[in-house]
Amino acid sequence: xxxxxxxxxxxxxxxxxxxxxxxxxxxxxxxxxxxxxxxxxxxxxxxxxxxxxxxxxxxxxxxxxxxxxxxxxxxxxxxxxxxxxxxxxxxxxxxxxxxxxxxxxxxxxxxxxxxxxxxxxxxxxxxxxxxxxxxxxxxxxxxxxxxxxxxxxxxxxxxxxxxxxxxxxxxxxxxxxxxxxxxxxxxxxxxxxxxxxxxxxxxxxxxxxxxxxxxxxxxxxxxxxxxxxxxxxxxxxxxxxxxxxxxxxxxxxxxxxxxxxxxxxxxxxxxxxxxxxxxxxxxxxxxxxxxxxxxxxxxxxxxxxxxxxxxxxxxxxxxxxxxxxxxxxxxxxxxxxxxxxxxxxxxxxxxxxxxxxxxxxxxxxxxxxxxxxxxxxxxxxxxxxxxxxxxxxxxxxxxxxxxxxxxxxxxxxxxxxxxxxx
Amino acid sequence: xxxxxxxxxxxxxxxxxxxxxxxxxxxxxxxxxxxxxxxxxxxxxxxxxxxxxxxxxxxxxxxxxxxxxxxxxxxxxxxxxxxxxxxxxxxxxxxxxxxxxxxxxxxxxxxxxxxxxxxxxxxxxxxxxxxxxxxxxxxxxxxxxxxxxxxxxxxxxxxxxxxxxxxxxxxxxxxxxxxxxxxxxxxxxxxxxxxxxxxxxxxxxxxxxxxxxxxxxxxxxxxxxxxxxxxxxxxxxxxxxxxxxxxxxxxxxxxxxxxxxxxxxxxxxxxxxxxxxxxxxxxxxxxxxxxxxxxxxxxxxxxxxxxxxxxxxxxxxxxxx
Numbered sequence: 001x002x003x004x005x006x007x008x009x010x011x012x013x014x015x016x017x018x019x020x021x022x023x024x025x026x027x028x029x030x031x032x033x034x035x036x037x038x039x040x041x042x043x044x045x046x047x048x049x050x051x052x053x054x055x056x057x058x059x060x061x062x063x064x065x066x067x068x069x070x071x072x073x074x075x076x077x078x079x080x081x082x083x084x085x086x087x088x089x090x091x092x093x094x095x096x097x098x099x100x101x102x103x104x105x106x107x108x109x110x111x112x113x114x115x116x117x118x119x120x121x122x123x124x125x126x127x128x129x130x131x132x133x134x135x136x137x138x139x140x141x142x143x144x145x146x147x148x149x150x151x152x153x154x155x156x157x158x159x160x161x162x163x164x165x166x167x168x169x170x171x172x173x174x175x176x177x178x179x180x181x182x183x184x185x186x187x188x189x190x191x192x193x194x195x196x197x198x199x200x201x202x203x204x205x206x207x208x209x210x211x212x213x214x215x216x217x218x219x220x221x222x223x224x225x226x227x228x229x230x231x232x233x234x235x236x237x238x239x240x241x242x243x244x245x246x247x248x249x250x251x252x253x254x255x256x257x258x259x260x261x262x263x264x265x266x267x268x269x270x271x272x273x274x275x276x277x278x279x280x281x282x283x284x285x286x287x288x289x290x291x292x293x294x295x296x297x298x299x300x301x302x303x304x305x306x307x308x309x310x311x312x313x314x315x316x317x318x319x320x321x322x323x324x325x326x327x328x329x330x331x332x333x334x335x336x337x338x339x340x341x342x343x344x345x346x347x348x349x350x351x352x353x354x355x356x357x358x359x360x361x362x363x364x365x366x367x368x369x370x371x372x373x374x375x376x377x378x379x380x381x382x383x384x385x386x387x388x389x390x391x392x393x394x395x396x397x398x399x400x401x402x403x404x405x406x407x408x409x410x411x412x413x414x415x416x417x418x419x420x421x422x
Numbered sequence: 423x424x425x426x427x428x429x430x431x432x433x434x435x436x437x438x439x440x441x442x443x444x445x446x447x448x449x450x451x452x453x454x455x456x457x458x459x460x461x462x463x464x465x466x467x468x469x470x471x472x473x474x475x476x477x478x479x480x481x482x483x484x485x486x487x488x489x490x491x492x493x494x495x496x497x498x499x500x501x502x503x504x505x506x507x508x509x510x511x512x513x514x515x516x517x518x519x520x521x522x523x524x525x526x527x528x529x530x531x532x533x534x535x536x537x538x539x540x541x542x543x544x545x546x547x548x549x550x551x552x553x554x555x556x557x558x559x560x561x562x563x564x565x566x567x568x569x570x571x572x573x574x575x576x577x578x579x580x581x582x583x584x585x586x587x588x589x590x591x592x593x594x595x596x597x598x599x600x601x602x603x604x605x606x607x608x609x610x611x612x613x614x615x616x617x618x619x620x621x622x623x624x625x626x627x628x629x630x631x632x633x634x635x636x637x638x639x640x641x642x643x644x645x646x647x648x649x650x651x652x653x654x655x656x657x658x659x660x661x662x663x664x665x666x667x668x669x670x671x672x673x674x675x676x677x678x679x680x681x682x683x684x685x686x687x688x689x690x691x692x693x694x695x696x697x698x699x700x701x702x703x704x705x706x707x708x709x710x711x712x713x714x715x716x717x718x719x720x721x722x723x724x725x726x727x728x729x730x731x732x733x734x735x736x737x738x739x740x741x742x743x
Contacts, residue, residue, distance in 0.1 A: 005441075005448055005456070030463070113640035116461060170483050174457035175444060271483055278481040282619035360484045364622040391626040401637070408643045 008171030015146025066094025095130025117358015354388030435555025567609025
């Protein structure tokens with residue numbers, strides 16, 4: 001065991017290495033590429049006994065991942081943003097094969113316009129695919145979650161693929177102290193994959209396929225996936241307890257911070273939740289009774305644990321680093337559905353959208369969100385959704401717009417009147 | 423908590439410098455976070471890196487909003503608004519600038535209240551730009567006064583090990599020299615005073631209005647702008663035509679060039695537009711008569727006559743501004 005400075009990408013690679021993965025189908029995309037570069041370097045140096053193959057697209061990469069997992073080997077792959085979207089058809093397909101593996105997604109906002117900064121629109125597009133989802137807030141959590149994800153995904157009661165999500169830049173390229181466990185210690189927690197009846201031998205070729213079905217049998221198989229995902233909630237508790245016993249780090253499905261006596265609770269996922277934690281500590285010093293609730297599991301959705309954590313709060317401030325266009329924050333909708341009609345549910349659920357495309361969230365914004373939530377609780381009605389966007393940001397945007405529109409006007413004035421004249 | 427930002431351009435080793443500094447802090451028993459921030463990765467593009475170091479676990483993330491220390495490796499970035507060199511700089515921020523101009527000139531120019539020091543650039547760094555990041559890290563390490571030379575040198579060795587003993591030694595020597603130069607200022611940069619959350623101004627949130635698509639679509643229009651961007655500056659190797667072997671087949675190299683940077687001249691020989699050739703070397707690979715070879719830019723530079731070299735340098739400098 002060593003404690004060293006490791007990036008989130010490095011931590012993801014360490015997770016794959018310690019899980020002793022057999023096969024890594026890969027395709028590069030910023031900000032994920034460092035993961036496959038790191039793994040390729042280890043394979044090249046003889047430190048990792050695995051086969052890494054570069055495919056021609058993420059669509060093929062996911063197909064290869066699912067196909068390999070369906071032969072009974074342990075598979076790791078990773079992507080980001082547009083890459084995840086390009087693979088989307090196969091995400092749904094391979095989940096249906098019930099062949100478990102781990103996909104690390106390094107979150108990056110979606111086009112258009114283009115950004116390299118993180119938000120969760122990419123991974124939330126995979127929300128309903130059948131992949132389990134674990135969301136990380138630190139580099140340590142990335143390494144540990146890859147190990148947890150294999151145990152959970154490969155459990156014979158679950159057998160669904162899993163996504164471990166980390167934020168681009170904020171984790172992917174950020175180094176933090178990370179405890180890298182010894183291989184033997186990990187072997188004690190995560191043994192070789194037992195694929196049960198999923199086996200393939202090159203010496204005994206077989207074809208594997210899924211059938212075209214009518215609605216009745218189709219419903220059975222789809223709902224069985226849903227039941228498996230639901231069952232993963234309780235099984236996650238077992239896995240997390242076993243991990244805590246072995247490594248001394250406990251990763252609950254829902255993490256809470258200073259929540260017990262809080263009047264107001266922030267709800268956030270991902271790396272920016274550590275900003276909320278910092279803000280909670282500072283607001284507590286200023287006498288504001290505030291706490292943080294951070295779901296690590298989003299699929300399956302830990303509704304009961306969230307209800308317990310939030311019971312009796314005067315107000316909840318949900319900070320969504322995503323945007324369902326035409327609806328609003330996705331976590332806000334999901335949380336409202338989980339809380340509605342249950343005894344003790346907070347009367348006010350305020351919706352904030354912030355951190356799109358990696359936009360930072362300032363300390364004073366957390367202070368203000370808590371104040372807005374509290375005022376709403378006093379008034380007895382949830383406030384209108386709020387985008388975290390400041391006057392100075394709008395001023396800078398207007399400057400850029402001014403330049404762009406001036407360019408366009410200039411172009412229009414010099415364009416030939418008759419297209420044929422070109 | 424110490425909050426330090428290093429600013430420079432892609433290729434100056436700014437990310438590596440932040441890692442050297444982070445590594446050295448970590449060796450001295452600090453909790454550390456180091457992180458680069460950049461847009462599209464490109465040599466010469468603005469980049470900066472954040473280094474945080476504290477005695478307790480760090481929960482802050484992202485770009486440092488109120489730096490205790492800013493080290494600027496390329497003074498021309500002051501004039502690039504998007505580089506954000508002076509973002510969040512306040513009365514307690516120490517600024518270190520790599521520049522040949524006097525500190526008094528910079529004090530007058532920037533009108534900043536905080537301390538300002540120069541990081542003199544050596545001839546060695548001009549020839550090997552990657553040394554600059556190491557210099558920045560060494561200056562920062564000495565200014566905070568919490569890092570010993572042994573930790574700094576070990577950090578240089580650890581972070582650069584993959585690049586071979588020659589580069590490691592040149593960087594180690596440079597780090598030791600800068601560390602010594604800044605000895606009189608050792609410990610002059612302290613941990614930032616934590617501002618109480620209730621004392622922070624703002625946020626001045628605004629409600630975004632609904633605006634018509636002709637205004638709010640993110641489209642950018644411009645005529646023939648790609649011609650103005652000299653993508654040739656990205657190149658590490660250039661294709662060079664060997665006329666003796668060229669069969670003047672007119673089309674193979676020019677058709678396969680993904681940047682349309684090759685055209686056939688009046689005599690039928692291909693003409694390569696080095697302003698826009700990115701050096702992908704597809705033409706080298708596809709030429710059926712093996713008449714195009716790959717030459718490293720360093721080698722090509724030596725081959726070019728001195729006058730042309732000076733002219734290219736002027737053009738590059740203009741572009742940088």
